[in-house]
Amino acid sequence: MTPRTFSAIRLTLLALVMTCAMPAFAGDQMVGQAKKAFTVGVLKAKVGDTVTFRNDDEFAHNVFSLSDAQSFDLGSYKKGETRTLKLAAPGTIEVECAIHPEMKMKIEVAK
Amino acid sequence: MSQKFTSQRVSLPLTMLFGILLIGSVVAAESDPWLRPEFAPAPPENQLTPARVHLGQLLFFDPRLSRKSTMSCASCHNPSLGWSDGLPTAVGFDMHTLARATPTIVNTSFSPIQMWDGRKSTLEDQATGPIEAAGEMNLPLPELIERLKSIPGYRSKFDAAYPGMGITAVTVARGLASFERTVLSTESPFDRWRKGDEKAVSASAKNGFELFQDKAKCAVCHMGYNFTDNGFHNIGLKTEGAPDVGRFAQRPLKSMHGAFKTPTLRDISRTAPYMRNGMYKSLMEVVEHYDRGGDDKSNLDLNMVPLSLTASEKADLVAFLESLTGVPPDIRVPALPL
Numbered sequence: 001m002t003p004r005t006f007s008a009i010r011l012t013l014l015a016l017v018m019t020c021a022m023p024a025f026a027g028d029q030m031v032g033q034a035k036k037a038f039t040v041g042v043l044k045a046k047v048g049d050t051v052t053f054r055n056d057d058e059f060a061h062n063v064f065s066l067s068d069a070q071s072f073d074l075g076s077y078k079k080g081e082t083r084t085l086k087l088a089a090p091g092t093i094e095v096e097c098a099i100h101p102e103m104k105m106k107i108e109v110a111k
Numbered sequence: 112m113s114q115k116f117t118s119q120r121v122s123l124p125l126t127m128l129f130g131i132l133l134i135g136s137v138v139a140a141e142s143d144p145w146l147r148p149e150f151a152p153a154p155p156e157n158q159l160t161p162a163r164v165h166l167g168q169l170l171f172f173d174p175r176l177s178r179k180s181t182m183s184c185a186s187c188h189n190p191s192l193g194w195s196d197g198l199p200t201a202v203g204f205d206m207h208t209l210a211r212a213t214p215t216i217v218n219t220s221f222s223p224i225q226m227w228d229g230r231k232s233t234l235e236d237q238a239t240g241p242i243e244a245a246g247e248m249n250l251p252l253p254e255l256i257e258r259l260k261s262i263p264g265y266r267s268k269f270d271a272a273y274p275g276m277g278i279t280a281v282t283v284a285r286g287l288a289s290f291e292r293t294v295l296s297t298e299s300p301f302d303r304w305r306k307g308d309e310k311a312v313s314a315s316a317k318n319g320f321e322l323f324q325d326k327a328k329c330a331v332c333h334m335g336y337n338f339t340d341n342g343f344h345n346i347g348l349k350t351e352g353a354p355d356v357g358r359f360a361q362r363p364l365k366s367m368h369g370a371f372k373t374p375t376l377r378d379i380s381r382t383a384p385y386m387r388n389g390m391y392k393s394l395m396e397v398v399e400h401y402d403r404g405g406d407d408k409s410n411l412d413l414n415m416v417p418l419s420l421t422a423s424e425k426a427d428l429v430a431f432l433e434s435l436t437g438v439p440p441d442i443r444v445p446a447l448p449l
Contacts, residue, residue: 036340059331060413064364076366076413098364099412100342101224 030054031105033061033097038105045087046110052084062098069093069109145305147336147377151220151292157235157285159292162271165445167290169268170283173447175258177248178204184241184287187213190442193381194294199389204249210355212389215382218337218375220292227371227387228358229343234288239280252280259283264448296377297437304434312434319431322424327401329428331414338376338435344412345369347405348386355388368410380436394429 027049032039034056045051055061055077063074063083069091074083076099087093090111097103153159170176174183187201188194194215196202201209211227219225224232231237241247242255250258259265259278266278272289273282301320303311323329332340343358345368358367371387385391391400400406402425404417420428 062364062366064362066362073364073366078413098358098362098367099344099370100340101229102341 028052032056033063033103036100037103038095038097041105043105043107044110045107047087047090049087049109050084051087051107052082054082055079060099061103063095064098065093065095067091067093073098143305144335146302147218147296148221151218151295153220153289153292154233154235157288159289160272162268163273163286163289164293166268166272166286167288169265169445169447170287171290172444175262175447176242176250176255178250178254182248185444187241188216190294190439193217193378193439195382197383199384201247203247204245207246209246211387212384214374215378216291216294217296217378218294220288220294221337222339222341222372224341224372228361229372230361234291235281235284238284238287238291252283255283256280262448268448296375297440299377299435299437301431301434302437313430315427315430316434317431318424319427319429319434322420322428323431326424327398327418327420327428328414328416329401332373333376339373342373343367343370344373344414345371345410346386346400347407347411347415348388348390348400349406350388350390357387365410366412369407370412376432376435378436378439380433381439394432395425398425398428398432 028051029043029045029049030052031043032054036057039056043051053061053063053074056079058079060076060078062076063072063085065071070088070093072085074085077083087107087109090109093107093109095105095107150159157163171184171188174180174186176183182204187196189196194217196213198213200211201213203209214227220234225234225237226240231240239252239255242250243252256278269276269278269282269286272286276282300311301316304317323333332342332344334340343362345357345366354369356368358370358372361367374387379385379394383392383394385394385397386400391397398420401415402418402420405411405415
């Protein structure tokens with residue numbers, strides 16, 4: 001193995017490690033649901049991005065919004081499961097858990 | 112000298128140890144998630160005062176708050192019956208039977224959302240709802256205010272409670288909410304056990320609490336000192352006739368169809384019959400419902416699953432539930448203003 005090849009492998013591995021270590025990045029963001037709360041209060045995103053919600057609690061959660069900007073019901077799901085939302089329009093989306101009304105967050109969607 | 116020095120060396124760490132244990136036990140009691148805070152929260156604009164609680168108590172027991180002056184708040188939320196009515200479902204205006212059970216108002220001041228379907232968010236929002244509801248006390252608020260203004264004895268009570276604000280729907284609601292914030296559960300055998308009295312509850316009740324949190328999964332919804340997640344669940348009650356859509360009327364989402372707010376379990380021995388339609392007469396019937404994983408599985412909450420409890424485990428759960436009831440306080444029914 002030449003030094004140049006070795007360097008290339010190191011850079012590739014470094015890039016791979018960095019990619020795996022990043023919790024969220026533009027285009028696809030993760031929001032947890034833990035201890036009856038969303039792990040993010042206000043999320044900034046763009047039209048076309050996706051947001052994945054992950055249930056980290058021992059009991060079921062739900063994700064929905066009745067906002068004018070975008071309304072949806074991703075249904076209810078158990079611990080460890082995820083639901084993904086594609087952001088379709090600009091505006092502020094107020095997101096809630098239907099099961100636990102105290103759980104609220106906002107997604108501010110830019111063009 | 113040497114012995115004295117040794118004694119001091121030993122006693123200081125022991126003193127510190129006892130001190131740490133004492134402080135630790137106090138902190139543990141205060142931070143125990145299963146023990147109720149001493150006071151209910153109140154909004155800044157309606158902090159509790161004796162005059163406000165007194166006014167609210169008068170209004171709560173006053174049947175003139177209903178169209179025919181035959182029903183007070185206490186007609187359904189009867190302190191002699193665990194602040195409920197002992198009926199499967201409530202009886203409203205002109206003895207008309209309603210669709211849902213009267214929920215106890217014990218500790219409802221700790222809930223961030225009110226009513227079986229959560230259509231009211233605060234006690235102040237909720238307080239006047241049953242007064243003007245056609246099926247309940249059936250008295251429009253403008254008529255209520257005129258009626259109260261015509262009772263001289265009420266003027267000084269409102270002035271003392273809310274100086275300069277007069278007799279309005281707002282002050283009526285705030286007064287009632289203030290009184291409701293004083294309707295709290297009393298110390299139960301379970302509370303005494305949590306505070307360190309090992310003899311306060313039976314071994315069966317202690318095992319029941321373990322089951323409650325683990326195998327029986329009750330604490331998934333009945334969590335914390337008020338034994339509720341303030342959430343909404345369809346628990347699969349088998350009903351006849353037109354279905355009660357519950358929370359769905361407020362939040363038109365599939366999971367909310369037939370879902371109702373998780374009630375407190377505090378003082379539960381005094382609030383039979385149970386469930387939002389009063390279909391179970393005993394706590395054992397309730398436990399058996401959950402053991403079956405519900406009956407109507409058409410839109411069942413995901414947390415509802417068959418539990419495979421033994422007869423002994425069911426008895427332990429009932430023993431634990433019974434340990435959540437304290438000694439009821441003496442409630443004075445007030446003489447009403449004339």
